[in-house]
Amino acid sequence: MLRNWRDLPWVSLLVLAALVMIAILAPWIAPHDPEEQSLLARLDPPGWMAGGDWSYPLGTDGLGRDVLSNILFGLRVSLLAGFVAVAISVVIGGVAGLVAGYRSDGWFDTVAMRLVDIQLALPAVLIALAVLAITGRGLWKVIAVIGVVGWAQYARLVRSSVLSERQQDYVIAAMLAGASGPRIVFRHLLPNVLGPLLVQISVDIPRAVELEASLSFLGLGVAVTTPSLGLRVAQGYQYLFSGAWWASVLPGVALVILVLSENLIGDWVRDALDPRARGRRRRRRRVLSAGVPYTVPKVRAG
């Protein structure tokens, strides 16, 4: 898969690594406590602007909170939401898909696939909104909801991979050699599903980050005090009309940089691992595949 180390998306990887470092080190490098309010320093402009003060490098919001510190801590929330939520989706969907594919004639397969159909028929935002409106807000609740809502793609993906791999000679050989069910699934089937799985994961991580930000923006995500980038954009929004753009726009810019770097890495993963995309890149002649695209464009919060 790796033909040349130069093919790696270096810039995106470096940006993402830097953002991860910043998020980890946030408690030590942030100039202020992100929740600390100062009535004397409400809506201070960023340091370089007229009236700005370098003790608040990116200015303050309507409650006098330091924008920079909130961005640093907000990155923590975003990264946590992205990675943990997708991990939850992978575990739930992966296990369901493995079992359903391995026993594709059983009742579990029927029930699971019906559920997948229903789940994919409704926008993820909507389900997440409905659940959160009922359970109330909170960081871990949001992450759990995003994770659970994302299971369907993985269940379908893993199931179809297992179904096609199951017919291969090496699996039949393993069965004949008397290998147990779990051994076949984990030793033989799972490694072969990894490629498409990685592609889906790389697409889903930025999506989960965005979903957390969107839910928090709508006021149904994290608690009001939690420094989530989406929530800070929403809270700064009302001051936009009085010209104090920094409280809303700067957290949004941080979010875009994070999602952009993750998307670019995701693009690269897809090109590197998806044999169809690779062929496309080299302009090789291929058979028409008039089906769905490799990674099905999923619901996006609009």
Place this chain on the structure above:
Amino acid sequence: MTRFIGKRILQAVFSVWVVVTLVFVLIHATGNPIAILAPETMSAADKAQLAASLGLDRPFWVQYGRYLGGVLHGDLGLSYYSAQPAMGLILQRIPVTAELVVLAIAIATVFGLPFGIFSAVWPNGVTDRLLRGISVLGSSVPTFFLGILLIFAFSVELHVLPASGAGSIGHYIMPAFTLAFFRIALFTRLTRTSLLDTLSLNYVRTARAKGLSEPVVVLKHALRTAMLPLITVFGLQFGQLFAGAVITETIFALPGMNRLALESLYRLDYPVVLSYVIIVAAMFAAINLLIDLLYGVFDPRVAHAG
């Protein structure tokens, strides 16, 4: 053909039923609308009476049975909040959402399709790279943030477009563009991929060998086949936009059905929420059916047997 449609409609009804049941169970598992509806000063007896008048004092199964019975008769209950038929409230708001979605899809197609064709005809050229860069950026800017940037630029700074409300076409320009932005990227990318696939096929080479001009080959012969996978995505996007415009409608304060659903969620107005869920689920089912049927129109090889 008739059997195929019948089977799909049955499947759709089943899906809607499961969704309604899930939402119903979820709602009743946690929330208590009386706590929200009744003023705090209301006496316990009055609260009990209010609950009784809304049927909320009955056992869960009775409430569920009654609700399903009502749904079958087209009665989805009255809104707790405004005491009007819940379904009617949602239906009233559909035109605003529909205008927004149609406009957004139109914008996305008008830009995305030519961009995609351009990229596929001259792959890896300057335009292609530029468009690919823009499309990655397009899929990285969250909808709510794009909306805010647009408001800041066109309403706060330039004063050319209204920031909120509905009424004139001007009110729809920014929301529609906000919704369309990500789809322009999506459509460009998909058109490019699909058309590139098709352009390498034998029949396209035959068409070229016959001496047809390049525009005819691309636009008449190749594009038709290349449209096939696109129909699915365009169709699905239509449904997703319809039900996914929550954020856009909220930012621009457009009185569409998604915003009503969100507001109803906030105030635990369950009849309205459930009506919304039913409409959305039914719409998705209808769109999926339509996509399957369109496949047959664009590709005669796809026969709908059994």
